[in-house]
Amino acid sequence: MTHDRDSIDLAGIGIGPFNLSLAALADGLPDLTTRFFERKRAFSWHPGLAFDDSTMQTSYLKDLVTPVQPTNRWGFLNFLVEHGRFYDFMAARFDTVSRREFTEYLAWVAGSLPSCRFATAIRDVDYDGQAFRLRTDRGETVTARAIAVGTGPVPHVPEGAPLGPAxxxxxxxxxxxxxxxxxxxxxxxxxxxxxxxxxxxxxxxxxxxxxxxxxxxxxxxxLQEGGLIDQIYTPAYGKAHQRLPAEVQSRLVEDQKLSSDxxxxxxxxxxxxxxxxxxxxxxxxxxxxxxxxxxxxxxxxxxxxxxxxxxxxxxxxxxxxxxxxxATGFRTVLPDCLEPLRDRLETEKGGALQLGAAYRVVWDGPDDAAIYGLNHGRRSYGIGDPQLSLTAWRSATILEDVTGQRLFPALHGPQGGLVDWTRSASGREMRISA
Ligand SMILES: Cc1cc2nc3c(=O)[nH]c(=O)nc-3n(C[C@H](O)[C@H](O)[C@H](O)COP(=O)(O)OP(=O)(O)OC[C@H]3O[C@@H](n4cnc5c(N)ncnc54)[C@H](O)[C@@H]3O)c2cc1C
CATH class of the missing domain: 3.50.50.60 (FAD/NAD(P)-binding domain)
Structure with a gap:
């Protein structure tokens, strides 16, 4: 892809589960150079809420890669196999995996991928007309053709709250x-x-x-759960949702809140x-x-x-x-490191980046300079965007877009789903297929 020896194709900012999925699916792609940066010294996943007995709200099969590439070595099942735990895990017949074990899995992927770099915060990002220039807190500058913003949401704090030990x-x-x-x-x-x-x-x-x-x-x-409800966490729903007018999208996300919150x-x-x-x-x-x-x-x-x-x-x-x-939730905002580009980026009310096709942020830069927004598409891509269900799908979509290649057959196979969203999305009946 890129011909400048010092420049990479895709730079990821933040290594939470979402950019980690992108890194895992990009691993081994011959034509793509990637590097992902995380300010923390090592991978952790919401450590302040990592209770011993808390469990995942999503299946362990909705891991970083499996939904689009079950043969990829960075799946949860391979984590169990490589750690000699597969049979013992299966014998436990867990209804759902513990967050502690899923975090161990994520940390194993993050610690194994050569593209993941920790203890490196991205201070600011600018575009010089040719490429993005990312400055790190170590004083380095990284040049990239495209960037993936995976900095996660920030805690929502009620106005005027007297923050401190109390x-x-x-x-x-x-x-x-x-x-x-x-x-x-x-x-x-x-x-x-x-x-x-x-x-x-x-x-x-x-x-x-x-x-x-x-x-x-x-x-x-x-929580509203079950097969019929989970249909809104499928690629088929995501596609139908993207075609709706913005105000309808917002209303639907509000209606569907209890399926995630x-x-x-x-x-x-x-x-x-x-x-x-x-x-x-x-x-x-x-x-x-x-x-x-x-x-x-x-x-x-x-x-x-x-x-x-x-x-x-x-x-x-x-x-x-x-x-x-x-326990007042989180907000999606424009990350500080994108401040130099602020005037060129489209944002939504509340501060999330506005997304177009293939999770590209809408901005006034050239088409070959893509900014991908991860966890910014709750309104535009649907209620599944801030959680893991469609994470691998999003990563595969981004990787096909940034390489211009068809890399993941799963994206192009049948994804009908049981609900006919095209008809319900157009405001007429909603029908369960026979
Ligand atoms: C307690 C809890 C439990 C959850 N459980 C589930 C679940 O079971 N199933 C599910 O589907 N979803 C769950 N979610 C929702 C969602 O999966 C998580 O919030 C997930 O962590 C979002 O991933 P992310 O990559 O967008 O962001 P984050 O996990 O927040 O990661 C972003 C990372 O970017 C780093 N960063 C930020 N700025 C910079 C910078 N300038 N330079 C370098 N690094 C930077 C941060 O340090 C951070 O590590 C849960 C959420 C919470 C809060």
Missing amino acids: CFHGVEYLERMPQIAGRRVAVIGGGQTGAEIMLDLLGKVVGPAALSWISRRSAFSA GLTPSTADALYRLIYQRRYLDCHNGIALRPGQTVKELRGTGGAVQLILQDAIGALDVIHADVVIL
Whole structure:
């Protein structure tokens, strides 16, 4: 591809699961030079939420490569084989794999691929008319024909939250190890992360004196799952979704939220039983479940935090906590390193990069200078974009686009799916094929 000896074809910024999938599928492609950069010293996957017993929300077969290239050596099953674990893993009959083991798998791929470079942050990226120039925090400049932006989302923090030891985002939970014994703790956010933090807090030998779980949703809601629901996590749906007008896409993603943001039934059951036990058998009267409450304001008051809550009819309530944990989700924003290109890039309301065909960011540069946006397509590519289901598919699509070659037969075979999305996408009936 590239003829300049110092220049590469594709540079990846960030090594989370998404760019790692791109690196794994690119490994061994004879005509493509790639390099992926990660600021952390070694691979980790949300270490602040890596509870011992948390499990994957997606199948281990939806790994970095298998959905498009099951013969690729960087699949989860090969990880088990190479680590001598295959038979023992199968005999365990796990319904779903633990996040700890899946992280081990990801770290094994990241540590094995020669294209992955750690302890190297990309400071800024510019385009010089010929190629992208990526400057690292080690003072080097890397030149690339195309870039893949896989820097991940950032924690969403409610405006005015008094961040510090008494108030922090859930993504830091295990790293901060807050002192909670005998204290007043509030967890804000009724999704899976909030539930997992609640489980951890309630499982402590000496737990909080008071524990409030606050959620804006009118009730705690379970994840919608099953074959029919998972049809929206297929390439067939993704294609139909891309053809819809932007406002319809936004509405559908909102409608489909509980297929990705609800509580997994096993977590919800375990949490409910623990709350029951604490309340009735341990006579703990300090546990308050507060769905339907919006946090209007968080105010630091001498080491503690005052929370002003509002319910559905507008009534206000005030509570105090010594520790507030924000399980308030993540936001997709323009990464700082793209600041030099900001005026040339199209972004969406909220800051995500606007994507066109083949996950290319819409910008005013030439067609042969592609910027690929990973995890920026929730609105445009569908609700599956921020999770693993279609990750390998996206990587294969990008690799075909950047090389201009047909590399992955799976992308060009039949992908009918059971739901006829073309008809439902055009606003008429939705039909299950016979
Ligand atoms: C707790 C948790 C559990 C999840 N579980 C599942 C699940 O079971 N199944 C599923 O499908 N999805 C799951 N998800 C959703 C999704 O798969 C993850 O959020 C995933 O990590 C997204 O991958 P990513 O590569 O986009 O970003 P990230 O994993 O956030 O990785 C981005 C990386 O880029 C690096 N970086 C950022 N800026 C720079 C820079 N300038 N230079 C160099 N490096 C940089 C960061 O250090 C980071 O390592 C989960 C999410 C969370 C929070």
